[in-house]
Amino acid sequence: MIARVKQSSPPEHALCSHKLFSIGKEILNYTRDHNEAYPDSFEDLMGSYLEPNDLICPFTNNKPQLELPVSDWSSYILVHHINSVDLNSPDSPSNIVVAYCPPENHPDNVAYVLFADFHIRECKKDEFLKLLKESSIKYIPKEKIVKNN
Numbered sequence: 001m002i003a004r005v006k007q008s009s010p011p012e013h014a015l016c017s018h019k020l021f022s023i024g025k026e027i028l029n030y031t032r033d034h035n036e037a038y039p040d041s042f043e044d045l046m047g048s049y050l051e052p053n054d055l056i057c058p059f060t061n062n063k064p065q066l067e068l069p070v071s072d073w074s075s076y077i078l079v080h081h082i083n084s085v086d087l088n089s090p091d092s093p094s095n096i097v098v099a100y101c102p103p104e105n106h107p108d109n110v111a112y113v114l115f116a117d118f119h120i121r122e123c124k125k126d127e128f129l130k131l132l133k134e135s136s137i138k139y140i141p142k143e144k145i146v147k148n149n
């Protein structure tokens with residue numbers, strides 16, 4: 001499978017967007033290995049592409065709960081409506097949301113959003129909500145199901 005390059009630690013504030021970018025790279029690797037099929041969920045990426053800790057935002061205290069579905073404990077949200085988008089295309093739309101880390105995961109309440117051209121935007125919460133609304137993505141804040149208190 002794809003060997004992932006270990007990189008030196010980025011600055012603290014960049015950790016979440018860095019992880020999101022790595023997730024994006026593995027989504028791309030997945031599509032290349034699966035005749036351009038997009039993963040249905042992060043479950044499809046587990047093991048071969050991503051390790052459980054890859055899905056934990058460094059700003060949260062969440063821990064992977066391997067007995068539960070990934071969506072129950074993952075900090076990151078994979079958007080499911082872009083199956084028709086060719087993620088390998090160089091002209092993939094830069095305004096299609098692929099995945100995000102929601103604002104409630106971050107102390108400054110910003111969201112990190114990964115687009116289909118693999119750029120990442122840091123959005124204030126109102127900007128994030130507007131973006132999801134424009135993209136017809138339903139946003140359900142996770143009232144942290146898994147929390148270490």
Ligand SMILES: [Zn+2]
Nearest residue numbers: 016057101105
């Ligand atoms: Zn995050």
